[in-house]
Amino acid sequence: MSDLSIEFHKSWIDQCAAAEDIRQNFGMKNALDYLVGEKLLTFLMVSEEDPKVAAEIPAFVHKIRRIFTASEIADYLDQLELTKFLAPSDAALEIDNLDDEIEDAPWLENPIMGAEELLRFSRARQLLQP
Numbered sequence: 001m002s003d004l005s006i007e008f009h010k011s012w013i014d015q016c017a018a019a020e021d022i023r024q025n026f027g028m029k030n031a032l033d034y035l036v037g038e039k040l041l042t043f044l045m046v047s048e049e050d051p052k053v054a055a056e057i058p059a060f061v062h063k064i065r066r067i068f069t070a071s072e073i074a075d076y077l078d079q080l081e082l083t084k085f086l087a088p089s090d091a092a093l094e095i096d097n098l099d100d101e102i103e104d105a106p107w108l109e110n111p112i113m114g115a116e117e118l119l120r121f122s123r124a125r126q127l128l129q130p
Contacts, residue, residue, distance in 0.1 A: 009052040012060040015039045020067060032076040044120045061127045070130045077125050085118055
């Protein structure tokens with residue numbers, strides 16, 4: 001790995017900087033989607049297998065809490081929980097729409113994957129609490 005390359009366990013540093021740019025250019029929700037809804041949850045998943053990544057979680061969470069207020073984070077997590085993890089199934093969904101939804105959320109077909117994702121979300125919520 002070259003000196004210019006960043007190791008994955010330190011990728012959160014650049015991701016936090018990118019989130020600040022996203023917030024400025026595209027709004028707070030997009031920045032939270034990117035940093036918390038995507039990057040932190042992925043980081044937590046990788047940390048389950050990689051101790052270097054796990055060791056970086058406190059610093060990553062600390063930086064997230066410096067970028068966003070506790071209220072912004074709490075509101076975002078509440079909304080994410082309702083729309084992604086606890087969304088009621090809609091019996092009126094068309095089959096075409098269901099296929100698209102499964103592509104975006106593969107845990108809909110795999111309850112174990114769904115439970116793991118929900119546990120990661122719960123862990124993220126606990127870590128981000130003030």
